[in-house]
Amino acid sequence: MEFREVVRRRRMVRSFEPRPIPPQVVDRVVRTTLRGPSAGFTQGTELLVLDAPDQLARFWGAVSPDRGFDRAGWPGVYNAPLVVVPFAHKAAYLARYAEPDKGWTGPNGLPDERRWPVPFWYVDAAFAAMLALLAAVDESLGALFFGIRDPAALRAAFGVPDAFDPIGAIAIGYPAPDRPSRSLRRGRRPLDEVVHRGSW
Numbered sequence: 113m114e115f116r117e118v119v120r121r122r123r124m125v126r127s128f129e130p131r132p133i134p135p136q137v138v139d140r141v142v143r144t145t146l147r148g149p150s151a152g153f154t155q156g157t158e159l160l161v162l163d164a165p166d167q168l169a170r171f172w173g174a175v176s177p178d179r180g181f182d183r184a185g186w187p188g189v190y191n192a193p194l195v196v197v198p199f200a201h202k203a204a205y206l207a208r209y210a211e212p213d214k215g216w217t218g219p220n221g222l223p224d225e226r227r228w229p230v231p232f233w234y235v236d237a238a239f240a241a242m243l244a245l246l247a248a249v250d251e252s253l254g255a256l257f258f259g260i261r262d263p264a265a266l267r268a269a270f271g272v273p274d275a276f277d278p279i280g281a282i283a284i285g286y287p288a289p290d291r292p293s294r295s296l297r298r299g300r301r302p303l304d305e306v307v308h309r310g311s312w
């Protein structure tokens with residue numbers, strides 16, 4: 113599919129057919145997800161990939177014990193045969209940027225957090241999430257990025273170390289008809305309102 117077509121077709125899909133994704137397709141989506149840029153080529157983003165029914169049941173039990181998507185009118189989210197969770201790993205970036213070629217250390221030679229203009233570990237994890245959303249479209253799949261309200265519950269369910277922050281989760285599957293989000297009524301902001309050409 114043409115890149116522009118992939119971008120144009122991407123939307124958050126909130127209902128999936130309950131059928132599995134072939135393993136080779138899952139592999140391609142996962143590989144593409146990790147093909148993005150990373151600050152200092154730290155490659156600090158790590159993924160939890162869940163595509164077996166028991167894994168998915170454990171995931172939803174941990175992150176959605178109140179079945180919130182049911183109540184929101186999107187029960188088909190729970191049919192997703194694949195969930196990818198990108199984790200940001202701050203410690204990997206502090207260590208990488210304390211290496212001699214970066215030297216983001218304080219007077220004591222230890223990583224200096226004040227050197228960080230923005231948390232690159234979240235930037236990189238978000239790049240990965242975007243690639244997952246686009247890779248899904250490219251494979252004729254749909255995807256939903258959604259927030260994880262209780263990261264501790266997710267970590268506990270899958271043995272994830274505390275140092276890893278889930279930036280959200282991506283449910284992926286074959287799209288089924290769904291109700292559009294009410295947020296879309298806001299409309300897309302016009303270009304000249306958000307683009308500041310030459311100066312702000």
Ligand SMILES: Cc1cc2nc3c(=O)[nH]c(=O)nc-3n(C[C@H](O)[C@H](O)[C@H](O)COP(=O)(O)O)c2cc1C
Binds near residue numbers: 258295
């Ligand atoms: C950081 C982030 C968090 C989001 N969290 C949720 C969520 O928890 N539940 C949900 O249904 N959609 C969530 N969305 C999807 C947005 O509502 C959606 O991207 C937006 O309305 C634009 O729609 P579109 O992606 O279909 O173009 C999230 C999107 C982003 C980027």
